[in-house]
Amino acid sequence: MKTKIHAEDGKQELFITREFDLSVEDLFTAYTEPEIVEQWMGTKVVQMENKRFGFYQFVTTDPKGNNHVFCGTIHEFVPNEKITRTFEMGNTPFPVQLEYLVYEKLTPNTSKLTMQVIYKTVEHRNQILQMPFAQGINWAHNRLEEITKSKNISR
Amino acid sequence: MNLRRDVFQAIADPSRRAILMLVASQSMTAGAIAANFDTARPTVSKHLQILTECELLKQEQNGREIYYHLNAKKMKEVADFIEPFRSMWESRFNKLESAMKKHKKK
Numbered sequence: 001m002k003t004k005i006h007a008e009d010g011k012q013e014l015f016i017t018r019e020f021d022l023s024v025e026d027l028f029t030a031y032t033e034p035e036i037v038e039q040w041m042g043t044k045v046v047q048m049e050n051k052r053f054g055f056y057q058f059v060t061t062d063p064k065g066n067n068h069v070f071c072g073t074i075h076e077f078v079p080n081e082k083i084t085r086t087f088e089m090g091n092t093p094f095p096v097q098l099e100y101l102v103y104e105k106l107t108p109n110t111s112k113l114t115m116q117v118i119y120k121t122v123e124h125r126n127q128i129l130q131m132p133f134a135q136g137i138n139w140a141h142n143r144l145e146e147i148t149k150s151k152n153i154s155r
Numbered sequence: 156m157n158l159r160r161d162v163f164q165a166i167a168d169p170s171r172r173a174i175l176m177l178v179a180s181q182s183m184t185a186g187a188i189a190a191n192f193d194t195a196r197p198t199v200s201k202h203l204q205i206l207t208e209c210e211l212l213k214q215e216q217n218g219r220e221i222y223y224h225l226n227a228k229k230m231k232e233v234a235d236f237i238e239p240f241r242s243m244w245e246s247r248f249n250k251l252e253s254a255m256k257k258h259k260k261k
Contacts, residue, residue, distance in 0.1 A: 003245040005237050018248045022255055030255045040250035113248075123180070129240050130176055 007129060012122045014129070016115040024103050024111035028080045031101070043070070051077050056085070072096070080105075087117075094128070095120040165209045170194065171202050175211060175225060182215065182224035 007014040020027050030036050034045035043058040057071040069090030076084035083101040088094075100116040119125040165171055170192065177183065177191055189199040203223060206212040210229045215222045 003241055003248055005241045007237060016244055020252055022252060026255050030251045036254050036258055039254040040247055129237055
């Protein structure tokens with residue numbers, strides 16, 4: 001279990017930590033190079049201005065053809081060290097969240113990411129936490145459909 | 156024959172997962188829980204019975220009413236609420252790692 005979640009009871013924040021078999025430079029690139037972001041986030045990168053007050057926007061199309069927009073503004077951008085940004089899920093009742101991403105070098109070939117996410121209320125945080133609990137099976141199914149479809153297209 | 160009642164059987168059903176999420180925030184009576192579903196009241200009662208039998212829900216008598224509340228200790232046994240969220244990020248980060256390694260080979 002490389003990825004750890006720390007969500008204290010009654011707090012409106014959570015921490016996601018993960019150690020990578022990548023240099024901190026490579027880890028940071030995976031977050032800032034649109035082509036790579038698209039691969040691991042499973043989304044289309046519409047815009048990505050990697051700078052202070054830059055805007056970013058991702059669009060994901062679900063198997064039904066609906067578009068889901070994720071966007072936000074970058075407030076701090078320090079290569080190989082940190083990104084501070086807002087994150088908003090379009091067309092959902094969820095309020096904007098604040099994300100502090102901290103990148104750390106462990107060894108020349110390993111690194112650590114600490115993501116602190118702050119939500120508007122404790123309830124919103126808990127809803128986000130529980131979302132995959134309720135929808136996990138659906139999502140896995142959709143994802144499977146997507147992969148099957150994309151394979152068919154590439155053939 | 157008695158049906159085997161375990162937590163995994165209990166959470167395999169989407170309606171029962173919805174019930175657990177509902178009572179996660181506050182204790183509720185069977186009536187109040189049923190009011191959140193389109194399904195017939197006896198169906199909801201059956202779900203509540205199963206969830207109670209496998210100890211995910213606890214009953215609490217309050218005057219004339221019976222309130223259902225989440226048994227947090229038992230929930231932990233289901234590798235807790237956070238696990239699906241965690242594994243979602245785990246799989247994302249695994250993809251990140253392999254995408255980046257592939258990218259570097261180019």
